[in-house]
Amino acid sequence: MKHTEVDILAFGAHPDDVEIGVGGVLAKHSQAGFVTAICNLTEAELSSNGTVETRRKEASRAAEILGVKELINLKLPDRSIRNVPHQVERLTQMIRRYRPKVVLAPYFEDRHPDHVTCSQMVDEAVFDAAIRKQRTSGGEAAHRVKHVFYYFINDIKPADLIIDISDVYEQKTKAILAYETQFKREAGEVETPLNGSTYLSMMRGRDQLWGNQIQAVYGEGLKTRKPLTSSFLV
Template sequence: MNILAVGAHPDDLEISCAGTLAKLKRAGHHIIMCNACKGDKGHYHIPPDELTEIRRKEALASAALISSEVLTLGFGDGELLAESQENRMKFIDLVRYARPDIVITHAPNDYMPDHIAVSQLMFHATFFATLPSFRTENPAADKVPALYYMDNLSGLEFNPTFYVDVTDTFQTKLDMLEKHQSQLVWLKEHDQVDIMDFVTTFGKTRGIQAGCTYAEGFVQHMAWTRPNAVRFPV
């Protein structure tokens, strides 16, 4: 299967679904990790152009741990608007390039605007990518992929419809997240959060709910035309 995971910024996928991505890769599936934004504003001291390059390298180093393909759509942080048709077309072309069976992205009720915009844009793009009258670089997709929302960090008003036991890939998840050194500093300074400890604690919480040591929670988007029988092959 082709799995397309789309986060707003480098490190978002690592925080919320890297254990699942590692498990899918181990099972032999093709993984594409896409960061919609450059992550150019997530630091107090490093200027945007310099930070963009740092975060690009961090994303590549992280994805290399599971041999994932890495893409970026190149939006500046805070500059991603869901109602822009131009932006929608970029996301449509992303889906057409990846030709996914399953898409993983942010929940509609996530905590900040870029995350919410990505969620909305992926909802639009996964359907409209199949309509050939929308002209993009890549040809129209032949199916609407299954759409899954990953946890919204704190889990507030997010009730998973299923869990993935990531106990055996949780260390890989932490190793991937640790590659994002610029953000370990930023989240500590900006949000007073030790993100490594945060992710570990939250993974244990979802694990308690799922009946295992560590878990990641997801909500499947259930709607007509969606291949609702498609489940994570893990």
């Protein structure tokens, strides 16, 4: 089966991670004609609110809003993702199948252990995907990713790169709010950090802070393990 090759492949531990961290980046690139994809590792089946079925629908709606071409879920067990070979291989396969130029992953420091583990697994998979003699069960050919950037979910740090997302911020907001079970607390549902009174305002304030640093209204900050390069300063 032939898969669509993509320009950007964003990994998240749970549906909604990517939208929180780089929803604007994906919307902006999709709007500009680049092909984007999201690969969630789990279906977030242990979430306090909502069900797997509703989360699938929410993820699909969010991807549609952002213009994402491919939405993938590896269905690894929530809270049991591990940086072990048989799980990492699943990510390696996705990188080789979709052959992205850029991979996005959660920042490697976060309050949620799954976000940290996902980041570590992506690092391993990117490395393995480039090794010609490293075999995967699907027989996919090796692929070398050009850039890996890390996005923020729950925290903020000084960014190595800030993308101006002012013109697509409404899309980002709509994509996040598509996850109604996570961000809109209904009667009988459990209070969580996401549906509390401050999370969305924290996220908006963070994006405004990054935007201010580049003389824009909104921005999304990214980290990289490698120096950013340029031939000239001006």
